[in-house]
Amino acid sequence: MFEIHCPYCNEKRAEIEFSYAGEAHIVRPNAKQQPVMSDEDWSRYMFIRDNIRGEHAERWWHNAGCNMFFNAIRNTVTDKFVMTYKMGSPRRTAKQIDVARETNTADKAKT
Amino acid sequence: MSAFRKAGRGIVDSAKAINFTFDGKTYQGFEGDTVASALLASGNHLMGRSFKYHRPRGVLGAGSEEPNALIAIDRGTGRVTPNVRATTQEIYEGLNAESQNRSPNLKFDMGAFNNAFSIFFPAGFYNKTFLWPKSFWDKVYEPFIRNMAGLGPAPTADDPDVYASSYGHCETLIIGGGPAGLAAALAAAKSGEPVILVDENPQLGGSLLTTPTIEINGKPARDWIAKSLKILSKAENVTLMTRTTATGYYHDNFVALVERITHHVPNAKIGKVREELHRIRAKRVILAQGAIERPLVFNGNDRPGVMLASAAQAYLGQYGVAVGNEAVVFTSHDTAYQAAFDLADANIRIAAIIDVRDEVQNDLTEGATQRGIKIIRSAVISKTFGTLRIKACEIYEPETGIKTKIRCDALLMSGGWTPSLHLWSHSKGGIKWDADIAAYLPDVANENAVCVGACNGDFGIAAALSAGHKAGQKTGGGRKVYKTNEADFGTGVVNNGLPNYIDTAKQKAFVDFQNDVTEKDIKLAVLEGFKSIEHVKRYTTNGMATDQGKTSNLNALEIASKAVGKPIEKVGLTTFRPPYTPTTFGALTGYRDAELFDPTRKTSIDPWAEANGAVFEPVAHWRRAWYFPKAGEDMHAAVSRECKATRDSLGIFDASTLGKIEVVGPDAAKFMNLMYTNPWSALPVGGCRYGLMCREDGYIYDDGVVGRMAEDRFHVTTTTGGAPRVYRHMEDYLQTEFPHLDVWLTSTTEQWATIAINGPNARKLIEPFVEGIDLSPEAFPHMKLREGKICGVPTRLFRVSFTGELGFEINVPSHYGRALWETLMEAGKQYEICPYGTETMHVLRAEKGFIIVGQDTDGTVTAHDAGMSWAVSKKKKDFVGKRSLARTDLTANGRKHLVGLLTEDPNIVLEEGAQIVTDPNQPIPMDMLGHVTSSYWSEPLGRSIAMAMVRDGFNRMDETLHVPMPNMAHKVKVVKPVFYDPKGEKLNVV
Numbered sequence A: 001m002f003e004i005h006c007p008y009c010n011e012k013r014a015e016i017e018f019s020y021a022g023e024a025h026i027v028r029p030n031a032k033q034q035p036v037m038s039d040e041d042w043s044r045y046m047f048i049r050d051n052i053r054g055e056h057a058e059r060w061w062h063n064a065g066c067n068m069f070f071n072a073i074r075n076t077v078t079d080k081f082v083m084t085y086k087m088g089s090p091r092r093t094a095k096q097i098d099v100a101r102e103t104n105t106a107d108k109a110k111t
Numbered sequence B: 001m002s003a004f005r006k007a008g009r010g011i012v013d014s015a016k017a018i019n020f021t022f023d024g025k026t027y028q029g030f031e032g033d034t035v036a037s038a039l040l041a042s043g044n045h046l047m048g049r050s051f052k053y054h055r056p057r058g059v060l061g062a063g064s065e066e067p068n069a070l071i072a073i074d075r076g077t078g079r080v081t082p083n084v085r086a087t088t089q090e091i092y093e094g095l096n097a098e099s100q101n102r103s104p105n106l107k108f109d110m111g112a113f114n115n116a117f118s119i120f121f122p123a124g125f126y127n128k129t130f131l132w133p134k135s136f137w138d139k140v141y142e143p144f145i146r147n148m149a150g151l152g153p154a155p156t157a158d159d160p161d162v163y164a165s166s167y168g169h170c171e172t173l174i175i176g177g178g179p180a181g182l183a184a185a186l187a188a189a190k191s192g193e194p195v196i197l198v199d200e201n202p203q204l205g206g207s208l209l210t211t212p213t214i215e216i217n218g219k220p221a222r223d224w225i226a227k228s229l230k231i232l233s234k235a236e237n238v239t240l241m242t243r244t245t246a247t248g249y250y251h252d253n254f255v256a257l258v259e260r261i262t263h264h265v266p267n268a269k270i271g272k273v274r275e276e277l278h279r280i281r282a283k284r285v286i287l288a289q290g291a292i293e294r295p296l297v298f299n300g301n302d303r304p305g306v307m308l309a310s311a312a313q314a315y316l317g318q319y320g321v322a323v324g325n326e327a328v329v330f331t332s333h334d335t336a337y338q339a340a341f342d343l344a345d346a347n348i349r350i351a352a353i354i355d356v357r358d359e360v361q362n363d364l365t366e367g368a369t370q371r372g373i374k375i376i377r378s379a380v381i382s383k384t385f386g387t388l389r390i391k392a393c394e395i396y397e398p399e400t401g402i403k404t405k406i407r408c409d410a411l412l413m414s415g416g417w418t419p420s421l422h423l424w425s426h427s428k429g430g431i432k433w434d435a436d437i438a439a440y441l442p443d444v445a446n447e448n449a450v451c452v453g454a455c456n457g458d459f460g461i462a463a464a465l466s467a468g469h470k471a472g473q474k475t476g477g478g479r480k481v482y483k484t485n486e487a488d489f490g491t492g493v494v495n496n497g498l499p500n501y502i503d504t505a506k507q508k509a510f511v512d513f514q515n516d517v518t519e520k521d522i523k524l525a526v527l528e529g530f531k532s533i534e535h536v537k538r539y540t541t542n543g544m545a546t547d548q549g550k551t552s553n554l555n556a557l558e559i560a561s562k563a564v565g566k567p568i569e570k571v572g573l574t575t576f577r578p579p580y581t582p583t584t585f586g587a588l589t590g591y592r593d594a595e596l597f598d599p600t601r602k603t604s605i606d607p608w609a610e611a612n613g614a615v616f617e618p619v620a621h622w623r624r625a626w627y628f629p630k631a632g633e634d635m636h637a638a639v640s641r642e643c644k645a646t647r648d649s650l651g652i653f654d655a656s657t658l659g660k661i662e663v664v665g666p667d668a669a670k671f672m673n674l675m676y677t678n679p680w681s682a683l684p685v686g687g688c689r690y691g692l693m694c695r696e697d698g699y700i701y702d703d704g705v706v707g708r709m710a711e712d713r714f715h716v717t718t719t720t721g722g723a724p725r726v727y728r729h730m731e732d733y734l735q736t737e738f739p740h741l742d743v744w745l746t747s748t749t750e751q752w753a754t755i756a757i758n759g760p761n762a763r764k765l766i767e768p769f770v771e772g773i774d775l776s777p778e779a780f781p782h783m784k785l786r787e788g789k790i791c792g793v794p795t796r797l798f799r800v801s802f803t804g805e806l807g808f809e810i811n812v813p814s815h816y817g818r819a820l821w822e823t824l825m826e827a828g829k830q831y832e833i834c835p836y837g838t839e840t841m842h843v844l845r846a847e848k849g850f851i852i853v854g855q856d857t858d859g860t861v862t863a864h865d866a867g868m869s870w871a872v873s874k875k876k877k878d879f880v881g882k883r884s885l886a887r888t889d890l891t892a893n894g895r896k897h898l899v900g901l902l903t904e905d906p907n908i909v910l911e912e913g914a915q916i917v918t919d920p921n922q923p924i925p926m927d928m929l930g931h932v933t934s935s936y937w938s939e940p941l942g943r944s945i946a947m948a949m950v951r952d953g954f955n956r957m958d959e960t961l962h963v964p965m966p967n968m969a970h971k972v973k974v975v976k977p978v979f980y981d982p983k984g985e986k987l988n989v990v
């Protein structure tokens, strides 16, 4: 069972309080974009996911906690969370993820 | 003293005799014995029959790795525990153990004919057995396999015992209480921070318990253990847990420990806790699980009396039991010599040591010479003799071709050691192949965890102690050197198949003893094309038995890698998964048993329904009144009566389970416009509207009546089962796609009790109790809502109807629900008020053609398909599902449409789910047009009615179709799905 850091509660809580909510940063086309999208483009938005082996940007919902949806970077191979961040903030860059990973390792080494 | 008990050996308490039974016969052992050690002390090696071939089996090991000696412990009805390892079950006075998988008894087993026909059970026999004809599947093959492949008997009654569960935390969790674990605990204890040390055995000490001649720093190992335990028990920050198995290692150092509390206690009372599941979150984990000796794979290696050398050593060292009078040792590793020496020193004759290697270290040959033991090098055992116990074995020297048969009553084997990486593997720790010890060792950690001692390849007691001490220290600290009198741990060789003059096909060389997988099976699997070790495992079932391949995985891997022609490190190890050893359902369930297993939600009116004879049905987590039978009525009669009473006069229904969500805020209407297909901006305050919700894929997701309480407030209702997912769906969009909208969502399902009153007398019933609301049809038309009071209690009163009759849904705060219900029941007597349940509700709505989401729709139905295009706004620029509804596929011709069906014979009630065809005589497979979604007997109409999804249904009105059912195909006419009062006049009863 994971310990997940909720960026709204700013606390690590047990996984039992959370639900997984799919890949992050998939933006819903707005009312102007939708009518001009081809069926193929629309299906790409609807169904096609990266299914990354490695560090994956995904959404979690703190449903038995503060009720907020947030984003996370989690490694799908090691099942380790690299970082979590609030909904609406931009996709994390490779560099930001590197820094977070190194900080985690440094924190771990301290204990 | 039993025949095979050696005076002065072992740490069992010979002053405390204990009687127990095995297969009805009484045996005596001592306190500290296991069932296995006590049986062996009586000279009884036969303890079980194998899984597939029913071959007689004795113990292979002396601990939790045991694959053969599985027994059932019978403590009375509902308290039979099958598949307990005789090697770990402590004896207690009155223990009643039974062998398994034999009939009529262990010595004469009818099932053993499988052994003679073993040619029928090759690798993949499960897959290969299910051959045509189909009629043989459930009549012949399945019963046969089930009978044959029995482990223990399944319990026939509820388990009356109590199982506890708890959560815990610690700084350091140490798993394994052998030398490495104890040294780690001693070092970790000094930090003052919480430490938990667990061991699956009754006593701490691990391998030190089985090798009593070992001295640590000049003192007997037993003294070192005693001193260590004294320190640890005194330390307030240390918790010692014995008889506790770490069964699974999960993310972020979350470890499940199962403590067996009364498994060793005579007459354990019902009501006392039998096991406790501890869920521990540890800052760091030290794994000191040790290593398990590997069997050698040779012809006849499974006869009772053939066992691991270390097991024989343990039976002698810990239990004072000789596993025989004359033993042969067969090895590819040095450690077996120490086992042979231990036995020889206890006056057990060692007939010979057969070593597959041509070179043996001098100190070992000297030790053997001193004890008069003959060593035969470059030799193997090619055959064993004896049925229920080994009698002799044949030694084969491939270089010369010499074969020698020698007598023995025990055969001790050693193929080297396998570090126990089970929990490390659960934690996703990396592993690397170590060619020197021919085993996988821990590599990079994935969690804050470390392996120490034999499981890390730190073989030998001094090495284990040092490694444990180092790991236990909080920060660095110095190394601690331990001096012991142990012999060098030595080395061994990898066994890439032992030579034999006998044809492989005629050998019975077992790899997985519990699942009866032989060397031949693994080779056959590779030959048949299974190259990946994961496939070989599944095809042969090697390592898939309850022992999880503790003694077989490495041997299987070696055989497979040779057969595939790839080095072992390229073949890879199969993944270990929890649990480490079999775990009872009781431990996993804990307190969440019976009514606590899954929560049952009940409305405030539920106690009334129960008191008034309702039959209930589960709907999502709710239990709902299904129907209210009167004396002598069956379901059909009760539902017919309830339907008629409601249509004729007055029905009352508990609708409290309907999901309710309060949507509030300045942008509430905008949000509703996006979440539902209908338009909401123009809905006036006090107005209601049927709302239809899609997912983004355009298919119907949920529905319900929505009332506008105020400009900025909607009272949304959802289906009973859909409430949680609709709430999540709304929150998700609000927080992530429409965060600019100023809206708040609150789940209010539990806040309101909802009573639906339907029938011509509905208004007359409630009128006397309502204050502040003008109920006249002019002031309060259909699909409006009003706030006021009923019986002096605040109410949100909806004039809506799910039956087609004049109807009201009265919402009052939950705790007033029952009082209001009882008041209305009393007042309703004059109208012969009839309480009805969900079945009548379903029939009444079907008579009107109202859909039930999830029954008439299945996640691939659009609003148009369901005949509800009217509910989809054409003007809105956006709503969830809008773009998908424009997809070519969803606008194409030939989609299935929701229609009504009337059977030609009005008495036939179609089966829900039945298929619909144009011509019932067409060849199979028929072209199926759709299926029946709802079907009922309609009492008011005096005939059956049905709803169905039918291809191109809207264009088939009045067409005759056919519905094949088990006896015959029935003719049906396609109609509009409104059977009762199509003009809706009944709504307007004054």
Ligand SMILES: [Zn+2]
Pocket (backbone or CB within 6 Å): A006, A007, A008, A009, A010, A062, A065, A066, A067, A068
């Ligand atoms: Zn939170």
